[in-house]
Amino acid sequence: MATFFDVGIPIRTLWDPDTCRVDLLPYLAWAFSVYRWDETWDEATKRKTIKDSFFLHQHKGTIGALRRAVEPMGYLISVTEWWENDKQPGTFEMEVAALNTGVTVEMYAELERVINDAKPCSRHLTILTISMETRGEIPVAAAAYDGDIMTVYPYFPDSIESSMTAYARAAVQVIDTMEISA
Template sequence: MTDAATLLPSNASTLERAVAAADAHISAIPAPVREVWNPYTCPAALLPWLAYAYGVEEWDEAWSDNVKRDVIAQSLQIKRIKATYGAVQRAVVAMGLPARVQEWFQQSPAGQPYTFRLAIESDQIGFDGPQLARVRSVVERYKNTRSHLAGIDITIRSTGGPRPSSVALTGTESRVSDGTPAYADGISALDLLIDGAVNGYSETGQAVEQLRDIVAGMPAKLTIPTDL
């Protein structure tokens, strides 16, 4: 029980005294009214109720918190210019979709009178059916009566790009031989094999032996007379 002052009579019941004791500390409970009514400081769990209080006409729980806050913050300004192309564009932009309204006389070639097109730039994920239906609903809600949506042009923007990279590798270089004779520089002695196939391998081997003996008997440095 609390010692706080009370206006209860002396014959108050136990329940009445318990309620009075609880209410005695009600002023200690924080009541951030200003923060709750601000779309950018309101707790995320209370955003649907704030949207209702602001009269938001299009709402999707699948939106991110940032999109929800932008939609609420823009709602009053959009209502002030409702039934204009600016309201249509701002309403779609508030949903997180970069959009641009193009009236019939701004198109090349010019479109049908009193029509307009909506150009939307999306990321590389693209659009699905429910998103497109929601955009059409927003456009119909904020456009004027005499104007009609002729079409929606969606541009898909890719944020990807080349990514340079490098890889360091270590290993062992190996040589595989099929048994073919080779010279000292590694070139296969195919000319000897062809000669052996034509003239006989025994004769070719003897010629190679003779050539080796001739080369071995040659002097290391050959002097050529200059008076020749």
């Protein structure tokens, strides 16, 4: 008869998000009070969500907790609190950037639920803006075609012209000596 200690269930690995078996991750998420769980997530996302759960509960009601609760859903958030835009005290606005997918009605309802679970209880969400950014490559090219028609002739130096002014002068000095004797 097998004893209690002979059971091959490694209890120590069950409570660790890094070593827990994949098929038991949903139960570990439930035990860690994970805000949102989606079976379609890949294994790395599931493990990261479970790991972040402790931080979320520790920092519940902060912008950091909001980010960690919403970003695994595939969204980036930007929060503007009431003192940043001179709105009614105790309110905040949030812009959610949908990265790779759009937002369905079900996803919007889930997003609101997650935000309400993670936000400060004393704050009220007044504006929730959903934005989508599309990234892609736009090939841009430019070409220039330029040319000249040029005729090249052999080099002929210009004629060298020189000018000179010549002055002709002449001087004649004739000295005659005449003696008259008388």
